[in-house]
Amino acid sequence: MENNILKVKIHEFIKLTYQYSNQFPKNELYALTSQLRRAAVSVMLNFLEGYARIKENVKLNFWEISYGSARECKYIIYLAKELKYFSEDEYLKLTNLIDEISAMLWVSMTKIKNRKL
Numbered sequence: 001m002e003n004n005i006l007k008v009k010i011h012e013f014i015k016l017t018y019q020y021s022n023q024f025p026k027n028e029l030y031a032l033t034s035q036l037r038r039a040a041v042s043v044m045l046n047f048l049e050g051y052a053r054i055k056e057n058v059k060l061n062f063w064e065i066s067y068g069s070a071r072e073c074k075y076i077i078y079l080a081k082e083l084k085y086f087s088e089d090e091y092l093k094l095t096n097l098i099d100e101i102s103a104m105l106w107v108s109m110t111k112i113k114n115r116k117l
Contacts, residue, residue: 003051003108005104006047006101006104006105006108007044007047007048009097009100009101009104010043010044010047010101011044012097013040013043013073013094013097013098013101014040014041014043014044016090016093016094016097017036017037017040017073017094018037018040020086020090020094021033021036021037021080021085023085024080024085025085028085032076032079032080032083032085035072035076036073036076036077036080039069039072039073039076040069040073042065042066042069042072043066043069043070043073043101044066046062046063046065046066046069047062047063047066047105049062050062050063050065050066056112056115056116059112060109060112060113063105063108063109063112064109066105067102067105067106067109070098070101070102070105071102073094073098074095074098074099074102077091077094077095077098078091078095
């Protein structure tokens with residue numbers, strides 16, 4: 001059940017990322033806009049690829065990549081706020097959501113690591 005909740009949250013994060021990054025300056029289209037969108041989608045794609053794997057080491061590897069992409073998003077969101085590309089409300093919404101996603105990914109990874117001990 002937790003994985004379904006996580007997928008819904010990641011999907012919502014991706015949609016918000018696309019929506020909010022539409023207001024970035026046009027000169028950021030192939031820079032910050034593209035990087036944020038690719039990192040956001042990477043969170044989901046790597047999570048799903050890991051979820052589809054049977055071997056726990058492989059699953060863990062994909063989920064670690066997903067977690068890394070989530071942390072990448074967190075910094076890009078911070079930078080975009082500093083550059084005034086996001087409102088405070090948009091920043092808080094995205095930051096809270098990616099923090100929640102990161103925490104859920106971390107718990108999922110920790111469960112696998114603990115089973116291996």
